[in-house]
Amino acid sequence: MTTTYTVEVNDVHKRFGSVHALQGLSLKTRKGEIYGLLGPNGAGKSTLIRTIIGLHEPDSGSVTVLGHNMPSKTVLSRTGYMTQASALYNDLTVYQNIAFFAGLMGCRDRAAIEEAIAFVDLTERMHSPVGTLSGGMRQRVSLASVLPHKPELILLDEPTVGVDPQLRFQFWDHFRQMTAQGITLIVSSHVMDEAERCDRLGFVRQGQLIAEGTSESLRQQAGKDNIEEAFLYLAEQKGVLNNHE
Amino acid sequence: MSNNRTQILAQRVIQQMLADRRTLALIVIVPMILLSFLGILIRHDQAKLVVAYINNDEGFSLAGNEINLGDRLETLLADIDEFNTEIMTAEEARLKLDDGDIDAAITVPEDFTANVASTRKLALAVEFEGSNPMLSERLEKLFERLALQSINTLAATGTPTTVPVGADSMEFETAIDATYLHGGKDYDTLDYMAPALVGFFVFFFTFLLTCISFLRERMNGTLERLQATPIRSYEIILGYMLGFLVFGLAQGAITLLFTVYALKIHYAGNLLNMFIVEGLLVAVSVNLGVLLSTFAQNEFQVLQFLPLVVVSQGLLGGVIWQIEDMPKWIQPISYLMPLTYGNQALRGVMIKGESLLNVGDSLLIITLMAAIVIVLASRTAGRTKI
Numbered sequence: 052m053t054t055t056y057t058v059e060v061n062d063v064h065k066r067f068g069s070v071h072a073l074q075g076l077s078l079k080t081r082k083g084e085i086y087g088l089l090g091p092n093g094a095g096k097s098t099l100i101r102t103i104i105g106l107h108e109p110d111s112g113s114v115t116v117l118g119h120n121m122p123s124k125t126v127l128s129r130t131g132y133m134t135q136a137s138a139l140y141n142d143l144t145v146y147q148n149i150a151f152f153a154g155l156m157g158c159r160d161r162a163a164i165e166e167a168i169a170f171v172d173l174t175e176r177m178h179s180p181v182g183t184l185s186g187g188m189r190q191r192v193s194l195a196s197v198l199p200h201k202p203e204l205i206l207l208d209e210p211t212v213g214v215d216p217q218l219r220f221q222f223w224d225h226f227r228q229m230t231a232q233g234i235t236l237i238v239s240s241h242v243m244d245e246a247e248r249c250d251r252l253g254f255v256r257q258g259q260l261i262a263e264g265t266s267e268s269l270r271q272q273a274g275k276d277n278i279e280e281a282f283l284y285l286a287e288q289k290g291v292l293n294n295h296e
Numbered sequence: 297m298s299n300n301r302t303q304i305l306a307q308r309v310i311q312q313m314l315a316d317r318r319t320l321a322l323i324v325i326v327p328m329i330l331l332s333f334l335g336i337l338i339r340h341d342q343a344k345l346v347v348a349y350i351n352n353d354e355g356f357s358l359a360g361n362e363i364n365l366g367d368r369l370e371t372l373l374a375d376i377d378e379f380n381t382e383i384m385t386a387e388e389a390r391l392k393l394d395d396g397d398i399d400a401a402i403t404v405p406e407d408f409t410a411n412v413a414s415t416r417k418l419a420l421a422v423e424f425e426g427s428n429p430m431l432s433e434r435l436e437k438l439f440e441r442l443a444l445q446s447i448n449t450l451a452a453t454g455t456p457t458t459v460p461v462g463a464d465s466m467e468f469e470t471a472i473d474a475t476y477l478h479g480g481k482d483y484d485t486l487d488y489m490a491p492a493l494v495g496f497f498v499f500f501f502t503f504l505l506t507c508i509s510f511l512r513e514r515m516n517g518t519l520e521r522l523q524a525t526p527i528r529s530y531e532i533i534l535g536y537m538l539g540f541l542v543f544g545l546a547q548g549a550i551t552l553l554f555t556v557y558a559l560k561i562h563y564a565g566n567l568l569n570m571f572i573v574e575g576l577l578v579a580v581s582v583n584l585g586v587l588l589s590t591f592a593q594n595e596f597q598v599l600q601f602l603p604l605v606v607v608s609q610g611l612l613g614g615v616i617w618q619i620e621d622m623p624k625w626i627q628p629i630s631y632l633m634p635l636t637y638g639n640q641a642l643r644g645v646m647i648k649g650e651s652l653l654n655v656g657d658s659l660l661i662i663t664l665m666a667a668i669v670i671v672l673a674s675r676t677a678g679r680t681k682i
Contacts, residue, residue, distance in 0.1 A: 138518045
C-alpha cells in the first residue's frame with residue numbers, strides 16, 4: 052500500500068492530568084518535505100512529536116506513521132527521533148553511541164555508521180568520548196545517530212536550540228541533503244527565522260494547529276511582512292492567545 | 297531479533313563499564329580491602345588471647361596413685377599455642393576479667409580431681425570476658441578439647457583395677473560450665489562470613505551501578521530515545537542483566553580467589569555452582585536497581601537507598617549473625633530478603649560443598665524473587681520522567 056502522507060495525525064487529544072496538551076490536532080506530512088512545527092515553549096510541540104513517534108498514546112484520535120497505526124514498535128526502525136537535549140552516553144565514544152542506536156534500529160553496518168559520522172564532519176573525533184565534546188559537536192553526534200539505518204522519517208525536537216549560527220546553517224544544509232534523498236523531516240522550533248527554511252509550516256498554539264502552509268502563504272494570509280508577526284496575528288485571530296484553560 | 301537488541305544493549309552496558317576504569321577498579325578492589333581488614337582484625341585478636349588459670353586442686357588418691365588433674369590441665373594449657381595461659385589467684389583473675397585484660401578465667405576447685413573420680417564427670421568452670429562472642433566460642437572449643445585430653449591422661453595412669461566397681465571402662469563425660477560476663481554464645485568466623493560477603497558485594501555493586509545507570513538513562517533522555525527504537529522494556533532489562541552479570545561474576549570470581557589465596561578461606565564447593573547462585577543474585581539486584589531508580593530523582597537519593605536496601609540485608613540477611621538466633625519477630629523480615637537465600641545457598645555450596653539440589657529451596661526462592669522484580673522493573677522501565 053502506498054501512502055501519500057508519511058505522517059497523518061487525526062484529531063488527536065492528549066491530557067496529562069489537568070493539562071490538555073493536545074486539543075484535537077490534525078496534520079499531514081508529505082514524503083521528502085521539511086515540515087516545521089512553530090510555536091512558543093509549552094505549546095505542545097514536543098508532546099506532538101512524542102505522540103507521533105509513539106511515546107504517548109493519544110487519548111482520542113489517531114496517528115499513522117508510514118502506514119502504521121501508532122504506537123507501533125515495528126515501524127520505529129524506519130524512523131529517527133532526535134530529542135531536544137542531545138540524549139547520548141557521555142562515557143561512550145562518538146562511534147559507540149551512534150553504533151548503539153543504529154544497532155537497535157537493526158543496522159550494524161560499519162560503513163553506514165562511519166558515513167553518518169562523516170556527514171556531520173566528526174570523523175576525526177570518532178573515537179573521542181562524547182563527554183569530552185563541545186555542545187555543538189554533541190548536537191551533531193545526536194543528529195548523526197539517527198542516520199545510519201536510513202530512516203524514511205526523522206523527527207527533530209528543537210535540533211538547533213543552543214546551537215551557534217554557523218552550525219545552525221550547517222544543520223539546515225544537512226536537512227536539505229536529507230530531504231533530497233526522500234527523507235521526510237518534522238522539525239520543531241521556537242526560532243521564527245528557521246521557519247523560512249521549511250517547506251511547510253504548522254503554527255502550534257495551546258495544543259492546536261492554528262495555521263498551516265508555506266511561510267509565504269502564511270504571511271499573506273496574515274497580511275504581515277514577517278513570520279513572527281504572522282504567527283501572533285493568526286493566534287489572535289483564532290482567539291487562543293489569552294484563552295488559558 | 298529480540299536477542300539481538302538485548303545483546304546490543306548488554307554490549308553497551310559493558311562498554312560503559314569498561315570506559316569507567318575507576319568504577320571497574322573499585323568494584324574489584326573494595327571487596328578485597330574490606331575482606332582484608334576483616335581478616336586482619338580477626339587474626340589479630342587470635343594472637344592476643346589470654347586465659348587465666350586458677351588452680352586450687354588438692355589432688356586425689358586413686359588406688360594408691362596420687363592424681364592431680366588440676367596440675368595436668370596446667371601442663372596441657374601451657375602447650376596450647378592459640379592463647380597464653382597465666383596462672384593467678386581468683387582475685388587477680390576477677391580484676392583482670394572486669395578490666396578486659398584477659399579473655400577467660402578457668403577455675404579449678406579444691407576437690408576437682410576427687411569430683412571427677414567419683415562422678416566421672418569433668419566439669420570445667422570457665423568465665424568468659426565475652427564481649428567478643430566469636431572469641432569466647434573459639435576458646436570454648438579449645439577448652440573442650442583440653443578437658444578431654446586431661447581425662448585421657450587420667451585413663452592412661454589409672455589401671456583397670458582402679459576402676460570403681462560397675463564401670464566398664466574409664467569413660468568420663470566432660471562438660472564445660474560456661475558463664476559469660478557480656479554477650480552470648482553466638483559466634484562467627486571469617487570462614488563463615490566469606491561466602492556470604494562475596495554474595496553481599498556482588499549484590500551491593502550491581503544494585504548501586506544499575507540504579508545509577510538507569511537513573512542517568514532517565515535523566516539524560518536516552519531512555520526516551522530507547523523507547524523511540526524497536527527495543528522493548530523487557531529487552532532493556534534483559535540487556536542490563538546480561539551486561540551486569542558479566543561484571544558481577546567477574547567480581548565474584550576475583551573476590552573468591554582472593555579469599556581463597558590471600559585469606560586462606562577453605563571452600564569445599566565448586567565454582568560453577570557458586571556462579572549460578574551469584575547469577576541469580578545479580579538478576580535480583582539489577583532489577584531491584586531498575587525498579588528503585590524510578591523513585592530516585594538524583595544520584596544522592598540512590599545513595600540513600602543503600603542503607604535501606606543493601607545494608608539492611610547485610611545485617612538481617614545472615615551475613616554476620618545467624619537468622620535463627622535473631623529475635624523471632626524480626627526473622628520474617630530476614631526471610632523477605634533475597635540475600636538471606638543467597639547466603640544460605642552460597643554457604644551450602646561453598647562451605648559444605650553441597651550440590652545445587654541441596655540448596656534447591658533457596659535457589660527456588662531467589663528465582664521467584666527475581667521473577668517478581670523482573671516483572672515490576674519491566675513495568676517501571678518504561679517511565680521516562682524522573
